[in-house]
Amino acid sequence: MRTDVQRPGFGPMAGFPGTHFPRPDASAARFAALQGLLSRHSVGPRWLTGPAPSTEQLEQAVACALRAPDHGQLVPWRAVLIEEEQRDALGDLFADFAMAVGKPPEEIQRERERAAKGPMLVAWVARITPGIAEVPEHEQWLCAGGALTNFLNAMHLMGFAAKTLSGRKCQHPGVARAFCGEGEQLVAFICVGTPTRPGAARCPDEPAAAWSVWKGSAKL
């Protein structure tokens, strides 16, 4: 057996998150990774400041999103960065939406301002393909959601905070059309930045209430 080849999972990085063959253990690195996941909370754009993630950090978060379980490797989602110079155009679009649905002037202005919020703004687009027997639509939606979660966790683990916001406008055909092609849906906008205060749980999580042991019948 060759001993000069570094095999994944067996070298000095063995067990560290990201290696190919991780093994269950109670190392400090694993504990830190779990603590990282457990400490993610959304932070609203009002509490986000610069610096925004760099392009490299954005790409790293997208790489993590691509690690979501994906039946059939359909990648039923994509992320769209709204650059600074496009914020005004997005503000116009949001204001047009507010006018089209009959919102009062102060609400129209508030919608316009929403386009300027968050040091980084990313639109999340779902690309669900109907009619695939092996991968029904709900599985594709789960993948798109899992990818979004991985994206948020990656940003959090890099020291940023984020909040996913949709509102009625994401379902408006005019707003959706600005981001989506045929068969796509605008899911939400994600504001990302450096938190000025820690995120907090809105209510305590109850893991024990979220799992059970199957006691059902095995008869068809």
Ligand SMILES: Cc1cc2nc3c(=O)[nH]c(=O)nc-3n(C[C@H](O)[C@H](O)[C@H](O)COP(=O)(O)O)c2cc1C
């Ligand atoms: C697709 C999607 C759209 C959302 N849209 C909104 C929204 O429009 N307004 C809002 O207050 N929260 C919205 N949320 C919820 C927040 O992003 C956030 O998840 C929630 O406040 C719970 O906080 P947590 O992420 O810290 O658990 C949305 C979440 C998802 C996944």
